[in-house]
Amino acid sequence: MTFTASRPGILPCQAIDTLIAAGAVTSDTPFDADQVQPASLDLRLSDRGWRVRASFLPGERTVETRIQDVVMHTIDLDGGAVLEKGCVYIVKLQERLSLPPGVVARANPKSSTGRVDVFVRLMTDRGATFDDVAEGYDGPLYLEIAPQTFSVLVRPGTRLNQLRLKAGEPPRLxxxxxxxxxxxxxxxxxxxxxxxxxxxxxxxxxxxxxxxxxxxxxxxxxxxxxxxxxxxxxxxxxxxxxxxxxxxxxxxxxxxxxxxxxxxxxxxxxxxxxxxxxxxxxxxxxxxxxxxxxxxxxxxxxxxxxxxxxxxLTERPDRLYGEGGSHYQSQGLKLSKHFRA
Structure with missing residues (x-):
């Protein structure tokens, strides 16, 4: 597909919706109604994962080929799976990318993920770095998950990280x-x-x-x-x-x-x-x-x-952070949404 932005910048929600409609972002299951944020896309775990003995970058290989060198056992997330603190896991995500020319992506943990000390990093086939997705990438997405302080329960559809898409080379303002x-x-x-x-x-x-x-x-x-x-x-x-x-x-x-x-x-x-x-x-x-x-x-x-x-941003988003309510808008010192106030 061809995608044209009005100026270099981070893509807002309406542009992300356009990429989804054009097939540049696809998913194993229908997208959730609230999955597209004002300037990012939440990513969801699938039902397929691996417990590995070490973190890695795939280099010239696919993620699943490289996993075979370090895998300890496979994990089925259906019904819920416990990820133990101090261990490293790789889970395939439901979303897949086919980025058009001029568009790159970068991932980061969601706020709720970081606040419970779960370290996550996005991986792509033949990726040389974590969290960055190169222009023209066409393939699946994987998430490295390493709980540090607490063991956690996850399942298919759990959202631990988010993806920001960029057109061109936006300046740092x-x-x-x-x-x-x-x-x-x-x-x-x-x-x-x-x-x-x-x-x-x-x-x-x-x-x-x-x-x-x-x-x-x-x-x-x-x-x-x-x-x-x-x-x-x-x-x-x-x-x-x-x-x-x-x-x-x-x-x-x-x-x-x-x-x-x-x-x-x-x-x-x-x-x-x-x-x-x-x-x-x-x-x-x-x-x-x-x-x-x-x-x-x-x-x-x-x-x-x-x-x-x-x-x-390439243009003003159709909706802003906090519209319709948010756990973190107007926050002071605040724990993650998993805890009672």
Missing amino acids: ETRSVGVDLAFKNEGGIVGYRGRRHAGLIDLDKVAGHDPADFWEPLRAQRGELMLDPGEFYILASREAVEIPVDQAAEMTPIDPSVGEFRVHYAGFFDPGFGTDEAHGAGSRGVLEVRTHDTPFMLEHGQIVARLVYEP
Whole structure:
């Protein structure tokens, strides 16, 4: 097919709908009504997966050919499958791409995935990198899944990541630094949460179905400081409110490791309208998913921990983030949608 955009940029929902109608994005099952987001497409697990002993990139081979070198056993997701923390899995996705000339794609975990410390990366046949899909790619999609803190329950249709499609080479409009809030602004002086190491199972399709006390330890900073322990997972909030203009989207990227031995934010996409007046949600904070490296690190209030990179859309989307309701619009410090408020 031939696809023409009005200008270089990220494709909005109506352009994604056009690609679906033209067969550039197909699926094993009918698309869900809410699967296309303002500037991204949610991807869904199929019923077919593998437990593998190591992560990998396929190189010059297909994903399923390369899997045979590291497979431990196959997994049937029908009826639900438990993915154990500390293990690595590959699951085929229901969606398939046949990208037209001039269009590329990039994937990222959904916010709810990152907030329960499930590390996911998109894979393509003969792919040289994770999460990036080259122009002209025609083939299936796979997801590497590596739960870090909690074991999780998934099934066919579970959505763990999302795909952003781009036309041409959109310019970076702005790069904004993001600091962390450790200043006792939340009720009870809670500035964050630390994942409990020996918690139970999280059903990733169950909204508000888990008691947060069973999975999270509330944290109170001392003098605007918080000690991060190696190997622990933290949920914190940005000091600044995040607002994404209606004709732009943004990606949160980890800060240069030279300023701190930690990684911030697994789930990096912010859709147009996030935190804006027009979407009735001014002042949304960015939630920070933080994991330290090999040494303890003292985090201070206001310390820069990540950057927001803004890019234009090819055109204004027909709908904005938060229209019709969202678990994360107008958020402050907030756990994932799986937990009761």
